Amino acid sequence: MKLRFAGTGDSAQVPCFGCDCPACQRARLLSCHRREPCAGEIELDGDLILIDAGRMDLVARCERQRPAAILLTHYHADHVQGLLHLRWGRGESIPVYGPKDPQGCADLHRNPGILDFRPGLKPFRPLILGGLTVTPLPLNHSKPTLGYALSDGVNRVAWLCDTVGLPGATEQFLREWRPDALVIDATHPDSHRRPRNHNNLSMARETIVRLAPARAWLTHISHELDAAVMVGTATLPAGVELAADGLEIVF
Numbered sequence: 691m692k693l694r695f696a697g698t699g700d701s702a703q704v705p706c707f708g709c710d711c712p713a714c715q716r717a718r719l720l721s722c723h724r725r726e727p728c729a730g731e732i733e734l735d736g737d738l739i740l741i742d743a744g745r746m747d748l749v750a751r752c753e754r755q756r757p758a759a760i761l762l763t764h765y766h767a768d769h770v771q772g773l774l775h776l777r778w779g780r781g782e783s784i785p786v787y788g789p790k791d792p793q794g795c796a797d798l799h800r801n802p803g804i805l806d807f808r809p810g811l812k813p814f815r816p817l818i819l820g821g822l823t824v825t826p827l828p829l830n831h832s833k834p835t836l837g838y839a840l841s842d843g844v845n846r847v848a849w850l851c852d853t854v855g856l857p858g859a860t861e862q863f864l865r866e867w868r869p870d871a872l873v874i875d876a877t878h879p880d881s882h883r884r885p886r887n888h889n890n891l892s893m894a895r896e897t898i899v900r901l902a903p904a905r906a907w908l909t910h911i912s913h914e915l916d917a918a919v920m921v922g923t924a925t926l927p928a929g930v931e932l933a934a935d936g937l938e939i940v941f
Contacts, residue, residue, distance in 0.1 A: 691822070691842040691941045692733040693873075697745050698909045698933045699725025700877050700888070701768040706913045713916035726935055727768040728851055728910040730873070734842055735821045741838065741849055748772030749779070756781070759819050760805075762788030763851060764835035765795040777803030787811055789826075789834040811836060814863060825867075827860045829853035832887050839867055845941035848903070851875040851910050854885050855893060861900065869903045871941070873933070876908035879918035891915060891924055898930060907933040 704725035705714035717723040727744030737758040745751070749772070763769055765788070773786070774796065783806040790810040792799075799807055811817065811826040813836070818824075825839040830853050837850040837860065848869040850856070856864075874897060877888035885893065888910060898906045908915075911932060918924035919932065926932065 691840075691845055691847075693847060693871075693939045693941070694731040694733070695907070695909065695933045695935060695937045696729040696731050696740075696751070697726035698728060698911055698935050698937075700910050700912045701727070701766070702912065703727065704911070704913045704916055709913060711913055711917045712920050713913045716920070717913075717916075722934070722936075723916075724935060725911060725913075725916075727771075729769070730849060732822060732840060737820050737822075739819055739822060742769040743772040743776070744768040744770060745772050746775075749775050752776060752779075757784055760784060760786045761824065761838055762786060763829070763837065763849075764789060764831060764833045765791045765793070765798075766833060766852070767795060769852075770795045770798065773798055773805060777801070777805045779804050787817065787824075789836045791834045814859075825863075827863060828857050829860065830855055830857060839864070839869065842941070845870055847871045847873065847941070848901070849873045850897075852877075852888055854887055854889055856897060861897075864901050869901060870905070871939070872898060872901060872903040872906040873909055874898065874906065875910045876915065877910050877912050879912075879915045879924050881918070881923075882914070891918075895927060895930070898927075904929065906930045907937075907939075909933045 705717040730741035732739040827837040829835040876894035878890040
């Protein structure tokens with residue numbers, strides 16, 4: 691199984707429009723530090739499975755390799771806006787799984803095109819996609835949102851984005867499931883003391899400590915957190931990394 695971070699930014703992305711903080715200045719100079727909307731890709735047995743679809747170049751990515759399925763965490767625009775173009779493509783339909791949200795985003799459900807929306811995944815009820823077992827996990831967010839426990843039969847990866855903390859049932863499941871690797875929302879630096887929709891760095895670190903994966907990556911990263919790490923006001927413990935756009939992990 692291979693995991694690729696297709697995007698690791700929050701909705702403002704990095705660089706953030708109009709901002710001259712150190713992280714935004716660096717990202718304008720060095721494209722390797724840019725952060726597009728948060729999204730992931732799983733490759734297994736020749737199949738491509740997308741996690742979220744917020745990148746505006748999604749069509750170009752899918753032309754290189756047609757996805758076998760798309761997993762949506764939720765229907766905020768920065769996680770689905772790439773589908774607005776992809777749906778008008780040609781060829782076989784693409785299954786799109788996600789939480790039950792009748793409003794969805796814009797008119798995606800009313801005019802799906804080639805997208806075969808299959809909303810209403812049941813929490814903790816596994817879905818089999820080829821050689822991948824996908825278990826939906828409820829998260830804390832302002833729209834119905836799911837994380838995913840992903841297993842190829844050997845490796846276990848938990849994708850937890852977008853969320854502020856974890857519901858008790860989700861944390862209990864993960865403690866028993868024991869992920870080898872964890873991808874978790876860490877949008878804000880600790881100076882953001884009252885997060886509502888996303889973890890700050892301390893909340894993400896505390897969750898990582900409780901779940902005790904061998905490795906962990908932070909994603910959905912704001913320019914404020916990038917800047918805090920740059921200037922040394924935020925530090926990462928051993929085994930925890932800031933994910934980067936294009937980073938590939940082979941398990």
